[in-house]
Amino acid sequence: MLDRKFILENLDLIQTNIANRGMSVRLDEFVRLEGARKALLQQVEAVRAEANALAKSAAPVEEKRAQGQQLKSREATLNEQLKQVEAQAHEIYLTIPNLTDPASPAGGEECSLDIARGKTPIRQFDFPVQDHITLMEKHRMLNLAAGAKVAGSGFYYFTGAGALLELALTRFALDHIMKAGYTPVITPDLVRDSLMVGAGFVPRGNESNTYHLEDHDLNLIATSEITLVGMHADEVVDLSQPIKYAGLSHCFRSERAHGSATRGIYRVHQFTKAEMVVICKPEEAEAHHLELRRLEQEIYDALEIPYRVLEIAAGDLGAAAYRKFDLEAWMPARNGTGDWGEITSTSNCTEFQARRLNIRYRDEAGKLQYAATLNGTAVSVCRPIVAIVENNQQADGSIIMPKALQPYLPEQYWVLKA
RNA sequence: GGAGGCGUGGCCGAGUGGUUUAAGGCGCUCGCCUGGAAAGCGGGUUGGGGGAAACCCCUCGGAGGUUCGAAUCCUCUCGCCUCCGCCA
Numbered sequence: 234m235l236d237r238k239f240i241l242e243n244l245d246l247i248q249t250n251i252a253n254r255g256m257s258v259r260l261d262e263f264v265r266l267e268g269a270r271k272a273l274l275q276q277v278e279a280v281r282a283e284a285n286a287l288a289k290s291a292a293p294v295e296e297k298r299a300q301g302q303q304l305k306s307r308e309a310t311l312n313e314q315l316k317q318v319e320a321q322a323h324e325i326y327l328t329i330p331n332l333t334d335p336a337s338p339a340g341g342e343e344c345s346l347d348i349a350r351g352k353t354p355i356r357q358f359d360f361p362v363q364d365h366i367t368l369m370e371k372h373r374m375l376n377l378a379a380g381a382k383v384a385g386s387g388f389y390y391f392t393g394a395g396a397l398l399e400l401a402l403t404r405f406a407l408d409h410i411m412k413a414g415y416t417p418v419i420t421p422d423l424v425r426d427s428l429m430v431g432a433g434f435v436p437r438g439n440e441s442n443t444y445h446l447e448d449h450d451l452n453l454i455a456t457s458e459i460t461l462v463g464m465h466a467d468e469v470v471d472l473s474q475p476i477k478y479a480g481l482s483h484c485f486r487s488e489r490a491h492g493s494a495t496r497g498i499y500r501v502h503q504f505t506k507a508e509m510v511v512i513c514k515p516e517e518a519e520a521h522h523l524e525l526r527r528l529e530q531e532i533y534d535a536l537e538i539p540y541r542v543l544e545i546a547a548g549d550l551g552a553a554a555y556r557k558f559d560l561e562a563w564m565p566a567r568n569g570t571g572d573w574g575e576i577t578s579t580s581n582c583t584e585f586q587a588r589r590l591n592i593r594y595r596d597e598a599g600k601l602q603y604a605a606t607l608n609g610t611a612v613s614v615c616r617p618i619v620a621i622v623e624n625n626q627q628a629d630g631s632i633i634m635p636k637a638l639q640p641y642l643p644e645q646y647w648v649l650k651a
Numbered sequence: 652g653g654a655g656g657c658g659u660g661g662c663c664g665a666g667u668g669g670u671u672u673a674a675g676g677c678g679c680u681c682g683c684c685u686g687g688a689a690a691g692c693g694g695g696u697u698g699g700g701g702g703a704a705a706c707c708c709c710u711c712g713g714a715g716g717u718u719c720g721a722a723u724c725c726u727c728u729c730g731c732c733u734c735c736g737c738c739a
Contacts, residue, residue: 275701278708285708288669288720301719601698 234588235329241267250332253339255548258328266322273315280308331585334556337547344546345559351533351540355563360628364566365619366497368626369395372649375498387502394646398621398634399505399614401641402536406507406612407479409535410528415479415509420460422483423451428463431590433553433582442488453485458608461510465592472594472604475513475521479611482506498615499567499574507611512592515584518605522581525609526558529577532611535637538620539563541573554580560610562620576616579609627651 240247241264251258284304287297338344369375374395380388391399407417426445429452434443444453454460457480470476484506498504509528511521526542533540545557557580561573584603587593593601625633630651639647 271701274708278701281709282707284719289672292719294719297719299719303719305719 234326234585235331236588237267237326240329246332247329250547251330253333253547254330254550255341256328256330258330259325260329263322263325263329266318266325270315270318270322273311273318277308277311277315280304280311284308328552330550330552331555331583333547333550334581336544337550337556338544339548340546341548342546345549346544346546347541348544349530349542351530351538351542351560353534353537353539355539356565356624358565362565362571362623363626363630364497365499365564365622368622368630368632369498369618371630371651372632374398374622374649377497385502387500389498389501394649395618397642397646398618398638401638402612402614402617403481403505403507404641405536405638406532407481409532410479410507410509410611413477413524413528415477417479417481418457418461420454420457420464420480420482422454422485424454424459424463426450426452428466428590429459431466431586432459432462433551433586433589434459442486444485444487454482455486456484456506456608457482457508458510461508462512462586462590462592462606462608465512466590467592469593469595469601470512470604472512472514475511475517478508478510480506480508480510482508484613497619499564499619501615504613504615506613509579509609509611511607512587512604513607514594514596515602515605518581518583518607521605521607522556522558522579525579525607529558529560529579529609529611533560533562533576533617536617536621536635537637538576538617538624538635540576551580553582553585555583555585556581562616563624564620565623565626567619567623574616574619576613576620577610580607582606582608 235247244260244264248260251260284301287300287304290297292300338346363371366375366377370377372395373393374391376390376392379390411417423446429443434441434452434455443455446452460482461478461480465476482505483503485503487502488500509525511518511525513521530540530542540560540562543559543561545554545559550557557578559575559579560577562576563571564574565571567574583605586606587604592604592606594604596602621635622632625635627633632649634642634647634649
């Protein structure tokens with residue numbers, strides 16, 4: 234969330250930003266409610282001051298009791314109104330998105346800019362390509378039928394080379410980002426409702442893409458960003474050095490897409506992900522964002538996966554993101570004739586998330602300030618696997634593993650022979 | 652899952668209904684003292700909100716409640732500890 238005062242003092246800016254993001258927020262109503270809230274707050278405080286003074290005074294107890302009861306009922310009435318107005322204002326407040334970096338193009342998803350390419354060129358095949366499902370089932374790396382039987386559509390088993398490939402990818406990614414100063418962290422896969430909201434995810438409700446546990450105040454996490462940032466909720470952190478985490482967790486998403494979009498492991502309900510999170514001073518955030526993007530590019534260059542980098546348009550940014558880059562890998566069998574598919578996403582959330590989660594640090598003057606938070610995907614396991622098996626397939630159905638993964642795979646898995 | 656104990660400012664720790672506007676100590680910090688320092692003495696030292704200011708409101712793990720008045724009493728909840736059960 235943005236600072237309340239800042240919103241009220243920069244209404245034009247906020248309104249323009251909301252429009253650029255293609256959102257609609259009842260900003261006028263928010264302003265009205267905030268005015269009413271402030272007026273009521275002052276009244277409540279005045280009554281409280283009077284009641285406090287009375288309680289401390291030396292007046293006879295009978296007198297205190299009579300006057301006090303009166304004040305109390307007045308306070309109760311005003312307080313009830315205040316709470317209502319507050320709740321209404323807060324509801325709108327939560328929907329006001331972060332500001333947007335001037336570098337982010339206006340408009341919707343189709344306006345995102347293709348700003349860079351990876352080092353690996355798109356390969357031209359002189360034989361008909363097979364999709365990852367066919368290839369992986371042939372090599373007994375993947376069992377979709379068993380996943381569906383045991384947990385439903387959208388779940389899967391990685392077997393043999395598939396299981397080892399997940400471990401190799403995550404370990405390779407962790408090793409790479411550890412060199413850049415990221416501390417490996419294995420986080421809980423479940424999180425309380427309150428932190429879910431703080432991180433900007435809605436635990437329940439229609440558009441929710443997350444799983445909520447019945448009878449528990451818990452949710453399956455959609456990304457370890459939630460648990461990594463949540464780790465420091467309500468804390469004053471030391472940011473003389475930025476906090477850099479390489480999180481490893483399972484991620485769960487209940488997205489209810491159907492049909493061919495859900496075939497295979499491109500879109501699933503559970504996957505393993507190595508995620509980067511940075512908590513730093515706001516003035517350092519942009520530099521860290523560029524580092525996150527660089528690390529992502531290094532990982533996929535090393536894995537020899539062709540990709541493009543997108544500067545995400547304002548209309549496609551999450552509410553917390555000030556700026557976002559996606560990497561999209563080339564997947565030769567996607568949508569029949571090959572297509573780009575998102576494999577990473579890195580967002581600069583500036584102080585938006587920290588304000589909700591109350592993560593602060595002391596600046597040079599000793600004043601408490603909100604921290605900036607950033608996140609970026611290192612490896613979200615399923616999609617890179619799609620890219621690797623489809624891009625590295627041979628005419629006979631063999632799959633050659635990227636050299637970068639060789640140290641993480643037994644030698645007999647370096648080439649999966651047909 | 653069952654039984655019990657505990658949770659107070661940066662830290663230690665007092666406080667079971669009304670000069671507690673949270674005692675006292677440690678730490679930190681400013682000033683005095685000093686050639687300089689230590690000791691000593693005096694002041695400051697949670698955070699959030701409102702107000703032009705004086706000042707006011709909220710904050711003793713969290714949320715409610717009782718009361719004219721709550722750190723203190725009640726309910727729920729979270730966390731930590733001990734014992735039992737279960738378990739890898």
